[in-house]
Structure formats: C-alpha cells, structure tokens
Amino acid sequence: MSRTSSRTLIASALIILALSLLALSAAGYLQPAESLVVRPLSALQSWTATRYAAIRDFITSPSDVTTLRQRNAELEAEVARLQQQVIGLQEQQAEATILAVLLKYAREQPESSYQASKVIGRDVSPFLRSIWIGSGSDQGIARGMPVATDRGLVGRVIEVRASVSRVQLITDPEAAVNLRFQQSRADGVLAAQLNGELWVDLIDQNAEIAQGELVLTSGLGGGFPADIPIGRVLSVRKRDYELFQQAVIQPTVEFDNLDIVLVITNFLPVGVSDGAQ
Amino acid sequence: MLGTLIGIPVLALLAVLQSSLLSHIRLLDGRPDAVLLAVVGWSVVGRTNEAIGWGFIGGSFLDLFSGVPFGSTAIALVLVAYLVSFPEGRFWESHVVMPLGVMLVASTVFHVLGIGTLVLVGHPIDLEVALTRVLLPSTFMNLVLILPTIQVANSVTQRLFPPEVKI
Numbered sequence: 001m002s003r004t005s006s007r008t009l010i011a012s013a014l015i016i017l018a019l020s021l022l023a024l025s026a027a028g029y030l031q032p033a034e035s036l037v038v039r040p041l042s043a044l045q046s047w048t049a050t051r052y053a054a055i056r057d058f059i060t061s062p063s064d065v066t067t068l069r070q071r072n073a074e075l076e077a078e079v080a081r082l083q084q085q086v087i088g089l090q091e092q093q094a095e096a097t098i099l100a101v102l103l104k105y106a107r108e109q110p111e112s113s114y115q116a117s118k119v120i121g122r123d124v125s126p127f128l129r130s131i132w133i134g135s136g137s138d139q140g141i142a143r144g145m146p147v148a149t150d151r152g153l154v155g156r157v158i159e160v161r162a163s164v165s166r167v168q169l170i171t172d173p174e175a176a177v178n179l180r181f182q183q184s185r186a187d188g189v190l191a192a193q194l195n196g197e198l199w200v201d202l203i204d205q206n207a208e209i210a211q212g213e214l215v216l217t218s219g220l221g222g223g224f225p226a227d228i229p230i231g232r233v234l235s236v237r238k239r240d241y242e243l244f245q246q247a248v249i250q251p252t253v254e255f256d257n258l259d260i261v262l263v264i265t266n267f268l269p270v271g272v273s274d275g276a277q
Numbered sequence: 278m279l280g281t282l283i284g285i286p287v288l289a290l291l292a293v294l295q296s297s298l299l300s301h302i303r304l305l306d307g308r309p310d311a312v313l314l315a316v317v318g319w320s321v322v323g324r325t326n327e328a329i330g331w332g333f334i335g336g337s338f339l340d341l342f343s344g345v346p347f348g349s350t351a352i353a354l355v356l357v358a359y360l361v362s363f364p365e366g367r368f369w370e371s372h373v374v375m376p377l378g379v380m381l382v383a384s385t386v387f388h389v390l391g392i393g394t395l396v397l398v399g400h401p402i403d404l405e406v407a408l409t410r411v412l413l414p415s416t417f418m419n420l421v422l423i424l425p426t427i428q429v430a431n432s433v434t435q436r437l438f439p440p441e442v443k444i
Contacts, residue, residue, distance in 0.1 A: 014332070015352055030347060
C-alpha cells in the first residue's frame, strides 16, 4: 500500500471516528467520559491560570501605580460630589425607612447565595466568548445560573461538568439580557456585537437616555435577577424613522481580567429545571 | 506508534495552555494555535501519518475546552494534517518558504472549517469580522511561530527516531 493511500485510509478512519464522537456527544452519551478526562486537565488548567495571573500581576504592577493615582484623583472628586448628595439623601432616608418597613411586609427579598469560583480558562475557539470556571456540579453549579463579580454581570452558566463549568459572557452575540436604564427607567435588550461592542436595542423612542447612565438587569423574562449592573451608556443613537433607539454601553466588568467570579446559586432562570445540564 | 503515544500528553498540555495561557496572548481577537502548530510541525518533519493521529487527538482535547460541537475540531485538524502531508517527498520540501506556505494553508483551512462549523450550528458569525479580527491575526502569529516549532519538532524526532546507519 502506498504512503498516500495509507494516509488517506488513516484520515478517513479518524474522520469517521470523530463524526461518531460528534453524534454520541450530541446525544449526550459522552458526558461522563468528558468529565472523567476534564477533571485532571482542569486541575492543570487551574494551576496554569494561577501562575499566569501571578506573572501578569508582577509585570503590570508598575503601570498600575500610575493608573491607581489617576483613579484616586477621580475618586476624590467623586467623593466631594457625593457628600453634597448625602445631605439631600439623608432627608429622603427618613421617608424611605418608613416606606421600606412597609414594603418589607409586602415583598420579602431573599438573600442571594454565591459560590466563588476561579476563572481557569477561556474558550479555545476565538469565535465564542465564554470562560471556564473551576466549579461544577460537584459544587452545586447548575446550568442557567447567573455569574457576576462585585462590579457587575459577567454571564450565565451554559455547560456544567463535574468539576468545571462554561460561562457564556454577556459579550457573546448569542447572549440576550433584558435590562433597564437606572434613571430613565427605560427597558432594553442587550445585543452584543461581533466586534465586541455592547449595544442596547429595543429602547422606547420616547425615553430620554443620558450619557453615563447606569444600565442594570431588569429581571424581565426571568433570565437574570434584577438590578445587577451591566454598564454605562457611552452614546445613544436615535433616529426619527426607526421604531426604537439604541445605545452603546461600556461594560462595568473588565472581561479580559477576570480572575474570580461569583455564581449566584439560588437563582435559576425560568424554563431551566434544577440540576439541568 | 511511539510518536502517537508521545502526542497524547503533549497535545493535552498544549490544549490546556491554549485555554489558560495563549487565550491571553492576542492580536485583535486572534491567538496562536498551539495544537495546530504542533500538528503542522510534526507533519513537516516527515511524521505525516502520526501527524494525522495528532490532529485527531489534539482536536479532541481542544473540543473539551470549547463550546463547539465535540469532534468538530478533531475533524478540522485531521483534514489539515492530511492536506499538509502532501508536500512530503516533493522537491521543494526543503525550501525555507515551504513551511510558511504550508502554515498559511493550514491556518486558513483550520479557521474556515471552524467558522463553517459555527455557521452550521447557527452561531452568529460576521465573516468580515471573523476574517479581519481572527483569521488574519491568528494566521500571522502562526506563521511567526511555525519556524521555531519545526526546529523543536526536528530536534525531538532526531532524538526519538535517530536515522539508521549501515555499517
């Protein structure tokens, strides 16, 4: 048998094998085997991610000092402005306290429970915007759980294995998040663009959206809990002949520097049953 | 057989590094493709049949760390390894430009197959963005890295499989 025909034979056999694996995986039969292989690899992945973060922090620390000084000056200015607001808000607080007591009777808001998890890797496909975290079904993670940081919404768990899970970032074009503008109270839907920009679509034409306005999850549709920050408005596009206006937002989360995230474990979106894979 | 067995831990490690480390080394949205480089490098140094096996193993490991359908990257890498095996024995094989040409074809085919898979499963893909922000930058980085990769592959093959000498 010539070398070329031998190669063709090997390649054909392996493609048929890969197609069989694809079919088995699509039917869900490979899940236990995948988890078995991924478990030791995720430990290695976690080790590598930790070392990488340590080296990155060491290299970038000098430039961070300059950034922090600049940030400090900005925050001092912000503090002065906020102190003025505090005086006005103290007056309102007295009213709000009474209203809050009344509201508490009507609506008991459960405390969110969180599972902190390390980011151990990113999707190897450059076309998919998702991350791997070092917690899986063994830690009580289930498909659909929202993921956030102290700065805002990160995404949602879309794939769960025994020790790791995949989180679809809100910057993925397939992610859809119902949101609300904090001041104008207008609703919209997050539409991540393929070039990485975050757009908000389906905003009522009559809404007055201000630049810098905070955008939060609305909780509509039951996909995410309400009031998690998503970003701030960078610009607004409003055309008279269109049904809706759009806004470009700057996310509050820095998706390139995610180290640890919080999975909200006591929230499952509507339509996803507990423990679903 | 030995080359294939060696490939399993090497490719597993490369897939892990691809997810945890190389995903941070970006030019626009493009990244170097460690497993693709290993497969092409192994093929260029003459281990063509093993390289096809490496394509399957490496692709399967990559699929474990990706949201693409399991097996699709394995198919893409087997096809790439099969394609790049054709220059074997050709007179221009030893020319310095050859590995670059092979890598150019390999990287393009690999990413086009990746895009095709995602289109098939209904993931939104803007072809212009995919070309300018992913395919071209990734291919550029792969071209830069293929020559050192071949050097490493050459040195490994000479240690593992020294040429037989008649005395």
